[in-house]
Amino acid sequence: MSSYTRYDGITSSDWNSEGDYVSIRVLGCSGGLSGNNQQGSTCIQLNETTLIDAGTGLAGLSLEEMQRIRHIFLTHAHMDHIAALPTFLSNQFDQQDLPVKVYGLAETLTRLQDNIFNNEIWPDFTQLVESEVPMLELVEVSAGDIISHQNLTLELFAVEHSIPTIGYSVKSEGSHFIFCADCTESDQLAADLNRLAPIDILMIECAFPDRLTEVAEKSKHMTPSMLHRTLAKIPDVKHVWITHLKPSYEKELRNVLHGSRLTVL
Numbered sequence: 001m002s003s004y005t006r007y008d009g010i011t012s013s014d015w016n017s018e019g020d021y022v023s024i025r026v027l028g029c030s031g032g033l034s035g036n037n038q039q040g041s042t043c044i045q046l047n048e049t050t051l052i053d054a055g056t057g058l059a060g061l062s063l064e065e066m067q068r069i070r071h072i073f074l075t076h077a078h079m080d081h082i083a084a085l086p087t088f089l090s091n092q093f094d095q096q097d098l099p100v101k102v103y104g105l106a107e108t109l110t111r112l113q114d115n116i117f118n119n120e121i122w123p124d125f126t127q128l129v130e131s132e133v134p135m136l137e138l139v140e141v142s143a144g145d146i147i148s149h150q151n152l153t154l155e156l157f158a159v160e161h162s163i164p165t166i167g168y169s170v171k172s173e174g175s176h177f178i179f180c181a182d183c184t185e186s187d188q189l190a191a192d193l194n195r196l197a198p199i200d201i202l203m204i205e206c207a208f209p210d211r212l213t214e215v216a217e218k219s220k221h222m223t224p225s226m227l228h229r230t231l232a233k234i235p236d237v238k239h240v241w242i243t244h245l246k247p248s249y250e251k252e253l254r255n256v257l258h259g260s261r262l263t264v265l
């Protein structure tokens with residue numbers, strides 16, 4: 001039986017009684033640098049070798065666990081989703097089965113190559129850097145792609161955010177997990193989630209309180225009202241995991257985010 005494990009060790013039995021879903025480990029899902037509960041920013045482990053995003057939550061893996069990661073599917077290039085990628089790659093010197101494959105939209109990969117792996121901020125690990133094979137391979141993916149990856153089927157869908165961003169539907173042995181990444185309310189999001197349903201677990205964000213609706217609209221995030229309106233349109237979801245709370249508003253958001261199928265991570 002698979003289980004869900006959160007970064008702090010909470011397992012599937014805390015979330016649901018069925019439990020027989022794809023194994024997901026949420027290593028981090030904060031919307032920033034969280035000071036209160038040590039939670040890192042976005043990083044979700046799908047299996048022993050595969051992550052979605054490489055935020056500071058990645059630091060929750062042991063060195064040995066990090067050195068087994070060979071696939072990272074990125075949602076977008078914002079820092080809270082890639083912050084740990086450069087130093088994570090440095091830990092791969094002399095390891096087997098290189099390169100690490102990092103998958104993302106063309107716009108995401110270009111931003112990484114131009115602004116991070118440019119031999120100024122960090123070495124260009126897509127080239128040989130004192131290792132026998134390059135440590136990093138950038139693999140372009142697109143919204144609409146369906147990827148068979150090990151025992152998982154990943155379906156990529158575009159979401160509305162301030163830079164090009166994709167969400168991931170992850171199916172495994174009859175279970176279905178969706179990570180919407182950073183996104184704001186849109187008709188397209190509701191339509192895509194209904195098209196992809198039924199959904200066992202929907203991981204979706206809520207970054208700002210309603211009083212900051214204007215900021216949420218400008219930065220393309222969700223408020224509780226936006227989230228509730230979205231969820232009201234997608235009935236076929238068993239569990240909703242709410243993520244990406246901005247640390248400054250976390251207490252305020254936790255006070256208002258309640259509902260029968262909702263869990264705030």
Ligand SMILES: Nc1ncnc2c1ncn2[C@@H]1O[C@@H]2COP(=O)(O)O[C@H]2[C@H]1O
Binds near residue numbers: 162
């Ligand atoms: N117009 C804005 N006003 C205030 N904060 C913003 C604005 N645009 C972006 N941000 C912040 O910058 C952050 C960049 O990463 P995120 O999209 O997770 O969240 C964003 C917001 O916290």
